[in-house]
Structures are given as structure tokens and as C-alpha cells.
Amino acid sequence: MTFESLGLSPEILRAITDEGYTTPTPVQVQAIPLVLAGQDVQAAAQTGTGKTAGFTLPILHRLQPMASSSPSPARHPIRCLVLTPTRELAAQVQESVKTYGRHLALRSTVIYGGVAMPPQVKALQAGVEIVVATPGRLLDHVQQKTINLSQVEILVLDEADRMLDMGFIPDIRKIIALLPERRQNLLFSATFSEDIKKLSQGILNNPATVEVARSNTTAEGITQLIYPVEAERKRALLTHLIRTLPIPQAIVFTRTKHGANRLCAQLEKEQIPAAAIHSDKTQSHRMRSLEQFKAGEVSILVATDIAARGLDIDQLPFVINFELPHVPEDYVHRIGRTGRAGSEGCAISLVSPEESRERQAIESLIKQTIREEVSVNFEVVEPVQRPEGRRPPREAEGRSRTDRRPVARQSEVEAVEQVVREPKVPRPVPEVPRSVYSHHHFSRPPLGSSGIKKHREIPALLGGLLKKTP
DNA sequence: AAAAAAT
The missing domain is CATH 3.40.50.300 (P-loop containing nucleotide triphosphate hydrolases)
Incomplete structure (x- = not known):
């Protein structure tokens, strides 16, 4: 299996090659054709399985301007919205979008809290097709009317189970209310719990399911x-x-x-x-x-x-x-x-x-x-056990030198206790x-x-x- | 029971 055979455009394939990748991962093999076909998809996959590229690559393909299409409009509506639970993850996903969209005329930006508002407003005003965001700051932009989500064609919920845990669902529903009803929805989650299935049912239309790693099993290797x-x-x-x-x-x-x-x-x-x-x-x-x-x-x-x-x-x-x-x-x-x-x-x-x-x-x-x-050999540098109830004064805590002593200088009782705890053999x-x-x-x-x-x-x-x- | 996310 190759990326070529998945039907991605030459510009995207070139970016993939630039990065030195040759073979798609299982989640990519399954998800990419479905996303390309415009299907709603729910996928159980952790990051590290190639999940991010699994949705980034086909989304870029779908959004890229057709060679035959009319000249791109002066105003660039947001066409794809990716929501993530943490700021770091949002930043990471946008990096991925930039990397794989390198040879395409698509622009993206990342929106999250904890940083100044004006640069984000500026980026949005300049026009972007792809926005990766955490829910809170995105709603902030909605209230300030600095973002328009009425043209979104593709919605991605990344780490949906995490967002559920973190109580983001009300925010997500508010955001979804601002999107066109006709759109493509992608939902990624580490596991498919009952709650996630319910959430998915409420948002996705007749989704295809992709499941690569069985839930709750730790990766081989x-x-x-x-x-x-x-x-x-x-x-x-x-x-x-x-x-x-x-x-x-x-x-x-x-x-x-x-x-x-x-x-x-x-x-x-x-x-x-x-x-x-x-x-x-x-x-x-x-x-x-x-x-x-x-x-x-x-x-x-x-x-x-x-x-x-x-x-x-x-x-x-x-x-x-x-x-x-x-x-x-x-x-x-x-x-x-x-x-x-x-x-x-x-x-x-x-x-x-x-x-x-x-x-x-x-x-x-x-x-x-x-x-x-x-x-x-750990016992050689282990901290000396202190008698019950006799904790050192606060300022002595963390003073590493005073915490430890070579075994030889400890009392016999302590030494024996150590041997019992940590057999020499x-x-x-x-x-x-x-x-x-x-x-x-x-x-x-x-x-x-x-x-x-x-x-x-x-x-x-x-x-x-x-x-x-x- | 803790953490994350808007200010």
C-alpha cells in the first residue's frame, strides 16, 4: 500500500515524500479513502497511530482549489474546523496541516487561550481555510464576532473522549450550532465508550467506523x-x-x-x-x-x-x-x-x-x-529512613546531600532492613x-x-x- | 480525586 494508491494529489504526495514517509499506517489506509469520499467517519485511534495525518491529508486534498475551478474568491471563508482538547494538541495539529499543505495554496491558523487575542484576530481577518482550535477561545472569538463559521464544510473532533471528560461537550454543541447543517464530520477518539457513541450519534450522519487498535490494550512494542x-x-x-x-x-x-x-x-x-x-x-x-x-x-x-x-x-x-x-x-x-x-x-x-x-x-x-x-545497587544511595513522627524541619527537605548516606554508614538494623527490601541477588x-x-x-x-x-x-x-x- | 479549558 502506498500513498499514491490512496488517491492523494501530487502536491500532497510531494509533501509526504519531503517528510520521508512512504507507507501509510493502518488508520490512514482505512480513513483516507472514506474522508476523500466525503463520508462522515468515527475512528478509534490514538495519536501515534498516524491519526493526525489520517485526517489532515484527505482534508487538504478535498479543500485544495480545483485546477478547473473559477478563480478563488476574494474572501476566504473558513472551510474546515478542527477542535482539540488541549492547546498543545491544537498547535501540533496545525503544524501537521502546514507541513502537508506546504505545496498547496491553503492557509491555516491555530486558535487557543492563554495568548494574546489580536494576532489571532489578524490571522482570521487575513483569511484562512483551516482553523484548528480549543473550544473556549474559539467561542470567545464567536462572541467578539471575529470569526465566521457559517461556511465550514468539514468538522473534526479530535480526542473526542478527552473533550467529553473535560466537559467540553456543551461548548462543542454551541459551536456546532453555528455550522452549516450540511457538512462532513470526523470524530476521533481513543476508545468508543457508550458516551462517545451517543455523542457521535448526535453529531455524525451515518458514519463509517474505523477501528485500528483495540481499545484499552497497550501498544505492542x-x-x-x-x-x-x-x-x-x-x-x-x-x-x-x-x-x-x-x-x-x-x-x-x-x-x-x-x-x-x-x-x-x-x-x-x-x-x-x-x-x-x-x-x-x-x-x-x-x-x-x-x-x-x-x-x-x-x-x-x-x-x-x-x-x-x-x-x-x-x-x-x-x-x-x-x-x-x-x-x-x-x-x-x-x-x-x-x-x-x-x-x-x-x-x-x-x-x-x-x-x-x-x-x-x-x-x-x-x-x-x-x-x-x-x-x-539502588540501596547504596537510598535515603536514610527517619523515625516515625520525626520529620526534618521544612528547610531541610529536598536537600539531597543530607537525605542520603552510603550504606556503610548506616546502622546495622537499617542495613538489614535494606537487604530485606532489596535483595543483593x-x-x-x-x-x-x-x-x-x-x-x-x-x-x-x-x-x-x-x-x-x-x-x-x-x-x-x-x-x-x-x-x-x- | 485530578486535570484541562475563556477572561
Whole structure:
């Protein structure tokens, strides 16, 4: 199967070739012909399956000016509207539109909150055919009458289940009320829950269904590991793993925004370049964090679930759950940030005894037991256990030097306790994907070219650490 | 129970 055989125009094919892609992914093979035919489509697919290009490419094809058509009108109505749950995802989708529309005379812009209004108004006034937006700011423009949606031909709801979770549906209904009744609708969702099916029924007309990956199953090619660890030792274990595996680059998920800030500061104190991303950060900080991470200037991106879905970073080798998510589905989304587009990756979860319920829920959701792993030698630098009720003064917290001591200097009792917790005899180590960076992908879908491409040597790195089991 | 999104 090739992109040519899907019937895309030469200009679009040229952009695809520019990006170095040759073979469409399964979701693209299924979705592109349907979208080209003008069908409504509901698709269950996560980002990383090539979903974004799956709708971007055929939409560009449909909107491109026909060679035979009359000269384009002076005023350019918005012909396609893409709605996404997060600002970052909106930005990413528009990047994709720009990339694949490079050789076409179609213009696009992205609309979201947290940034100044006037530049967006200006872009809209100049005329664009494609708008990618988050719902809130889009409605803001509607109220200010700075946007006209009356000519929209194609509506895309991206990550619809996320938008549902986030309570965007009333906003989306308001937006839809402003669109022409006759239009093409595309709905993408990680899973088809009952709620999503209902939403879909209300919006789509006789949709074709595309389902590539079975819902609630984790992608093949992602090695999942659990490191059991007491909550108060997680930070020490994390830095230990980052240094010893080593982990060149990873997204580390925390449960709260505050937790993300704290962990980020602590990592930096340990000389591990880190950046944090969550909704309390300013939009410019969010963008900078993401850029630094994608450019490799920062090795750890500490994130809340803002980054659990949709973020598309090429060749991300590791995802680390510093804390397990409360909603088991979010585990699937988080680890989906690695092992994308046919490459392989590793998802590590630091799990404390208090999190056993979450762990159980996750394992029953994904219908597998996640392999447990122990970091040999970790006890050497573990923090000294403090007696109950005697916490250090606040200012001493996070002072790494005072937190830890070599084993030799600890009391015998403590040393014995450690041995019990962390047997010296190394347990069989898990099998890691043949190589985290194996090059034999069947295909590498067009997913935007930002990315971390310098970790191809990881198989060697990992091979040393995670030897194969018999 | 937490996070995201308009100001």
C-alpha cells in the first residue's frame, strides 16, 4: 500500500515524500479513502497511530482549489474546523496541516487561550481555510464576532473522549450550532465508550467506523515495568534510574501540578535538566518546556496528565509514571507517548504500597500483569529512613546531600532492613524489546517531523541494563 | 480525586 494508491494529489504526495514517509499506517489506509469520499467517519485511534495525518491529508486534498475551478474568491471563508482538547494538541495539529499543505495554496491558523487575542484576530481577518482550535477561545472569538463559521464544510473532533471528560461537550454543541447543517464530520477518539457513541450519534450522519487498535490494550512494542518502591524513596529511585539505566530522555508523569513543580525543581537540583508542563504554567512557559524537550536541551519533561494524550514526540524512549494515575485509562494514554509509530519504547512505573489499588485496576484494564523490576545497587544511595513522627524541619527537605548516606554508614538494623527490601541477588531482568530503537518499522507514519532523533543508540544502552531472560 | 479549558 502506498500513498499514491490512496488517491492523494501530487502536491500532497510531494509533501509526504519531503517528510520521508512512504507507507501509510493502518488508520490512514482505512480513513483516507472514506474522508476523500466525503463520508462522515468515527475512528478509534490514538495519536501515534498516524491519526493526525489520517485526517489532515484527505482534508487538504478535498479543500485544495480545483485546477478547473473559477478563480478563488476574494474572501476566504473558513472551510474546515478542527477542535482539540488541549492547546498543545491544537498547535501540533496545525503544524501537521502546514507541513502537508506546504505545496498547496491553503492557509491555516491555530486558535487557543492563554495568548494574546489580536494576532489571532489578524490571522482570521487575513483569511484562512483551516482553523484548528480549543473550544473556549474559539467561542470567545464567536462572541467578539471575529470569526465566521457559517461556511465550514468539514468538522473534526479530535480526542473526542478527552473533550467529553473535560466537559467540553456543551461548548462543542454551541459551536456546532453555528455550522452549516450540511457538512462532513470526523470524530476521533481513543476508545468508543457508550458516551462517545451517543455523542457521535448526535453529531455524525451515518458514519463509517474505523477501528485500528483495540481499545484499552497497550501498544505492542512498549515494555512495561513496575519498580515497587516506598513513596518517600521514589525521587531517589527516579534519579538513580535516570543515571544508571541510563535514561537519556523521558516524560515523567505526576498526579498533581504541585507535584510536577516539586519534582522538576528536585531534578534540577540533582543536575538533571528538567522542565515542567501543566495547566498552571503560562502558555509561553508551556511552549518553551515542550520546545526545550523536543530539542533535547532538557532531558526530563515533568508533566501532569495534560501531556497524557495527543502529545507527539518522535522517538521518545521512556515514559515514567512517578505516580500511577487514578483513572486506569490514563495509564494507557500516558504510556502511549512512547513506542509510537512502530518504534519501541519502555514505560516504567514507580509504585508504592499505597498505590496497589490503582495498580490492580490498571492491570485488569490492560489484562496483563506488569513485570516487576528491582534496581540493583539502588540501596547504596537510598535515603536514610527517619523515625516515625520525626520529620526534618521544612528547610531541610529536598536537600539531597543530607537525605542520603552510603550504606556503610548506616546502622546495622537499617542495613538489614535494606537487604530485606532489596535483595543483593539480582533477579532475572526483564526482556526489553529487541531494541528500543530498532529500525525495522513497517512504516513510519507522517506525524510531523519535530523530534528526538538522537536516541537510536538506546538498544545498546538498554541492552546492558536489561538483559534478556531465558 | 485530578486535570484541562475563556477572561
